[in-house]
Amino acid sequence: MKLYDCATAPSPRRVRIFAAEKGIQLDMVAIDLANGEQFGDAFRAINPDCVVPVLELDDGTRITEVLAICQYLEELNPEPPLIGRTPEERAAAVAWFTKIEQQGLLAMRDAFRNSAKGLKGHALTGPVGYEQIPELAERGRHCVRGFFERLEQQLDGNEFVAGAYYSIADITALVLTDFAAWTKIELPDDSVNLRRWYEKVSSRPSAKA
């Protein structure tokens, strides 16, 4: 299987970590997002939404969206389970994956894409150009900080984000935390649970993926 990837982008990193946890080898195809390769005809034919990751199966089937790709890899290779071991755990893992995407990563996207110099005219991903709105960058930073407080609460008494075991929710929260730190949004000073959790998940070998 091939993964259309970009080493510096947060979304494909989530798939790389997920695959590394499962010991699944993927052939990486680097797409140069910084130089606009995602908008060229060749990549548009692969994903008209002009985003990575895309998983291409050996029969040519293509799967887009991090959650869909990870769910596919989970079914293909169930061990170790990363999207829950029981129906209840699966519900918790997907619920937290969704909260982190909607309240954390989308806010982070607003913060980053509405302020980065190289993304003028591309404040949203995809083929349609959207201008940056600096107020959205400010609001995004505020929302990310607020979401870290929500995560801090959730990790009080939970070893991992979705409960007692490492899951796709931890992978998504790790990528959010690293992406935020890269843009100078640090974890709140008093977030003892988040810091304890971060140390644990970022020291897993898969975090280097």
Ligand SMILES: N[C@@H](CCC(=O)N[C@@H](CS)C(=O)NCC(=O)O)C(=O)O
């Ligand atoms: N909802 C998509 C999000 C994918 C996404 O936003 N990918 C970003 C990289 S993190 C991208 O390809 N950006 C292209 C660009 O910046 O033009 C998913 O889950 O796969």
